[in-house]
Amino acid sequence: MTLALLIEQLFNGVQFGLMLFLMAVGVTLVFGIMRVINLAHGSLFMIGGYFLMAALDWTSSYVLAVPLAFLMSALVAVVLEIIVLRPLYRRGPLEQVLATFGLTLFFNEAVTVIWGRESIPLQVPPLLTGSVEIIPGGAYPIYRLVITGVAIVAGLLLYLLITRTRVGALIRAGSDNREIVAALGINISLLYTLVFALSAMLAALAGIMMGPLLSVEPGAGDPILILTLVVVVIGGIGSVRGAFVGALMVGIFDTLARVLIPLAIQTNATSALVGMAVYVLMAVVLLFSRTGLFAAHRG
């Protein structure tokens, strides 16, 4: 185990953590503001990858395909919000969980019908292939650096949106007390559509960027969704800061566990320990704090 390898894995962990942040922030915002548990969030991630693939087929240019995939995902999100999510706002958590679970089943099957069951590999954009030497002796793929950068920029923009703009003020107010916001004459249903579209776009962005790293296949969003939920539990539901800290923790912890555990222990149980590492982390956090690290809602 060289230092260069360790640093490289640390970079990978941060990058994976930032992807998880893009996902978790959507789950946490939708819950914090609309009080809806969205199990279909993983589908939006998956759809991002599929749309990128489809848009590449039509345009054969990444410069055109990425914005196109992004817009199509946002469109699906808006339609979804109006048809399915709106009636759910007044329903109980059980109904929300079931309906959004039903959506996940639907989307997983729909992409199978349209694009087939096989997983589809995506190429890294030609401009971004190759690698650079960030530390002596350690070559790091440019593509991973770029998506890390994009995720950081997206996170910063989101931060500015929430803290510096009028919409952001409404989002914060809405998560504190939505009745008062509605009573002040704010168009709350427009705000909800906006928040859902925003969360879906962040999920799709993660899906688009992860497309060339993972492969695009039916159900690709499911494992990401479950890790996202772990992040949200660790960070505390409803808290954007919690989502950030939790995502980085899970991303780094998971990546390092994959590298370090096989080095330390070599038995039959190794791969089990690797897969379970994140859940053990969650259990430990829950032992110390029942509501996660940054609980935003006191009921």
Add this chain to the structure above:
Amino acid sequence: MRPNLVLRRRGWLLLLLLAVAILLPPWLGTYYVRFATQIAIYGMAALSVDLLLGYTGLITFGQAGLFGVGAYAGGMLIVLGVTNAFVAWPLAILITMLFALAIGALSLRTRGFQFIMVTLAFAQMLYYFAQSLRNWGGDDGFSTQRRNDLGFLSLESHATFYYVVLVLLVLVVWLCHRLVRSEFGMVIRGIRDNERRVAAIGFPPYRYKLVIFVIAGGIAGLAGALMANHAKFVNPAVLSWQLSGEILAMVILGSAGSLIGPVIGAAFFLAFRDVLSDYTEHWMLFFGPLLVARVLLLRDGIWGMLLRATGAGEVPKEPKVDFPEVPKPTAEEKPGAGP
């Protein structure tokens, strides 16, 4: 309507269902005997979820984890040579209850949204654990080659096995019926309706919730062990989060908060899948929207509608679930708030 008339109608309805379960499958043929066995097993798993959901107000999204532990334990015991069901099944139940104790002790510290996520996460953890069991086939799972036997009675005949599963299901339903009407059951339902008040009169809710979680785990474990016997095959899919969701869907389709509803929900789910997959392999394309429609458009599950149509009893209400984050609906929002 007079209460004893209602009870008598419900009795007839249950008797009718039981008669159908006993007589119909063998008359239709072996395929349907196996199909009915599946219904009974999933019905038992759904019942275990309903004990938590409908009677205690806990939304668990990880019951497939415990179902799978039961399936793996049951399957492994057969392979290891424990063929007597009187030994193997109680052992599988016990193992599952130990897992439920560990998972419940941790996840019941949380509530509402977090509880859903945490149960889901633990089930997923068990899924990865099963995937990594190389000696037991890893991702591909393993075949048990044979079924348990009841000592004197072989269960290799599908019909015999079906009736054994059916007897067990009826037994479990009856035990649950006794349980939810006992003093313990009153405390459990009290926790569902108002946990703070139950705590105030001196029943520690955490302990009661943990006990019912472990009991439900044991039932799911038995269902899992029966599944290993039924299919003679176990793979990590028995622990998948999709299955957890499907079991939850069965409960809701059938009516939560009743003991028969989940079994009927399981029957409906499996029949729906069976019929549609004759026409298309993409039956999920229809089941997903069906689930959404059930949630958005209908108030009752199938058993609830049946009870309403025949006047055979009180229709189970949508369960009140433990959810501190969500503000209670105001008077005009409350569904079905009538005189």
